[in-house]
Amino acid sequence: MEEYKSIKIEQKSPKSGVFHLYLNRPSQRNALSRDFFTEFPIALSTLDQNPNVHVIVLSASGDHFCSGIDLKTLASTTSLSGDRARASEKLRRDIKFLQDAITAIERCRKPIIAAIHGACIGAGVDIVTACDIRYCTADAFFSVKEVDLAITADLGTLQRLPAIVGFGNAMELSLTGRRFSGSEAMGSGLVSRVFGSKEELDEGVNVVADGIASKSPLAVTGTKAVLLKSREMTLDQGLDYVATWNSAMLLSDDLMEAVSAQTQKRKPAFAKL
Known part of the structure; x- marks a missing residue:
């Protein structure tokens, strides 16, 4: 495994398709460093391209x-000098660079499960809202904290959170910056x-990860891709998109294996992707 400064990757069982990606600056409570924004998308791309990876668990x-x-x-990021326009253009590029590291979660074809404990604050919420599935501990707590730092959150929470918890809830949490519990997080979705x-x-x-990893990788990656794409589409457009997707992907060896395994009452064995 490649060595990183801000994260680490583990495969806990050599036969498992589940890989674990950890935020790994515990002494700084996993505050996101400049290294993270460089390393995280590289690590996700590496995992994405690895045929042995079926599911990624993101924890800390x-x-x-x-x-x-x-x-x-x-x-x-905010240390700027010189011509106002050039400084602003540089700041915009820097923000886009930081955003891209979070969006890498959605770019990754493999499903990413966030396992959250303790504090999940500010950019932590940016990360988990981009993940495909989210679980937490009872003592976990969350805060869309940027407003308390005199910042408009700009790494994805304001774009992704409303679709997850509803517009009204997202507005209230983002404007107040208040701390909320794991049980409230579950209640809001x-x-x-x-x-x-x-x-x-x-x-x-x-x-959960082992269960997903045992399914057809074509079906799993297709489900993630179609769900993400459908957020941007009307119902008719989404149906048209999945029809086109399945016209290319439906007639697969995985389909034959799944039907055969059900008939023979055995576990299916799918080829890697």
């Missing part, structure tokens, strides 16, 4: 998932399930 080392963007990173402890979270997420 230490006591907290993510305490937001590192203040040094924020300071370097931000997470799908709350686990009693970190150990239970890890165990439960592994069960």
